[in-house]
Amino acid sequence: MASLGRLYSMFDDVVLPEDIPYAQMSDWEQKFLYLVARHHVNGTGALVELGSGGGGSTYAIAKGLRENPAFDEKKGRLHAYDFFRVGKGTFATQRFFKAGKAPEGGNSFREDFEAALAPFMGFVEVHAGDIWNTSDPQDKSPIEFLHIDIAKTARVFRCVAERFLPRLEPGAVVLHQDFASPRLPWLHHSTGALLPYIEIAGAPIRSTLVFEVVRPIPAELLERIAKDEYTVDERLALISAVQDEVDLDHTGRVPFKQVLELAKAYVCHYEGDHRRAWRIAEPLLKDPYLSETRADHFAQLRRALGEDAAPAPAPSRVRRLLRRVTGR
Numbered sequence: 001m002a003s004l005g006r007l008y009s010m011f012d013d014v015v016l017p018e019d020i021p022y023a024q025m026s027d028w029e030q031k032f033l034y035l036v037a038r039h040h041v042n043g044t045g046a047l048v049e050l051g052s053g054g055g056g057s058t059y060a061i062a063k064g065l066r067e068n069p070a071f072d073e074k075k076g077r078l079h080a081y082d083f084f085r086v087g088k089g090t091f092a093t094q095r096f097f098k099a100g101k102a103p104e105g106g107n108s109f110r111e112d113f114e115a116a117l118a119p120f121m122g123f124v125e126v127h128a129g130d131i132w133n134t135s136d137p138q139d140k141s142p143i144e145f146l147h148i149d150i151a152k153t154a155r156v157f158r159c160v161a162e163r164f165l166p167r168l169e170p171g172a173v174v175l176h177q178d179f180a181s182p183r184l185p186w187l188h189h190s191t192g193a194l195l196p197y198i199e200i201a202g203a204p205i206r207s208t209l210v211f212e213v214v215r216p217i218p219a220e221l222l223e224r225i226a227k228d229e230y231t232v233d234e235r236l237a238l239i240s241a242v243q244d245e246v247d248l249d250h251t252g253r254v255p256f257k258q259v260l261e262l263a264k265a266y267v268c269h270y271e272g273d274h275r276r277a278w279r280i281a282e283p284l285l286k287d288p289y290l291s292e293t294r295a296d297h298f299a300q301l302r303r304a305l306g307e308d309a310a311p312a313p314a315p316s317r318v319r320r321l322l323r324r325v326t327g328r
Helices: 005-013 027-039 056-066 110-116 154-163 185-197 219-227 232-243 256-270 274-286 288-293 295-309 317-326
Strands: 046-050 078-082 124-128 143-148 168-176 198-200 209-213
Touching: 005 027, 027 056, 027 143, 027 168, 046 056, 056 078, 056 143, 110 124, 154 185, 154 219, 185 198, 185 209, 185 219, 185 232, 185 256, 232 256, 256 274, 256 288, 256 295, 274 288, 274 295, 288 295
Parallel strands: 046 078, 046 143, 078 124, 143 168
Antiparallel strands: 168 209, 198 209
16 A cells, blocks of 8 residues: 555556546546555545546546455445536536536436446445435444545535544545635634644645544544534634645645635634634735635625625615604
């Protein structure tokens, strides 16, 4: 079993098919998924992908598993969770359909996913729908490999934290694909809480942070993460702890310290403290990467600040009459 750190030197050895299904991630990330599945998985626990989308990431994992002598296709399973449909709240793109758009009157791309993964469907198990409904709260079996690309909302992350993180044991590998997303600060402060029990593999691979569990994670800590029982200041401190561990991504383009600083602004934004959020965010406008790639984030935070500062609308004539009658 190769150490996670050694996998960084093996990117050039990976050749994925040119017609691999579309994925909302970089080629680097797909290659690293392949490398972990091919060289690091040893078949001792469950293999779980949360957010399989159109199948590009699933394909890379499945190909790696097929070429891994330690993986038994007859017994092993790669569990693929997703809505497998487009629509409000799914964060899915029309590009997950083979035709590039949904068929008239339809919104499910599950058939397209299974067709694209046909060579591997003997060991890929599909869980289609809302993860709160498709995951088993009674399943306590250890997870060896966990790819998280589904925690786009706090509601979904709570399910991940309640039903999947407690199944991690020493040796388990976790890949957070959305770690470069400042709007998902629960990924960042939860990782900060886990730092005493994990080892970060190395520089993030584009948007993905990879870590290995190296010590048993206390159940009470996992419960606190799931319930988000942290004050704003505690969350900010936990994100600061992660900033001490990461800098640039492996290509030298994504400045994670600044990305995580913007995530702090979103901690305050979600709590309704828009002034504090903007105080954190405004200095980051000078960062070339963030000003180019996260302009909509700054606009959202600035707009929220403006709405806080805007005067209340003048009462209508009807409202003024009602006040006279009711005295309120």
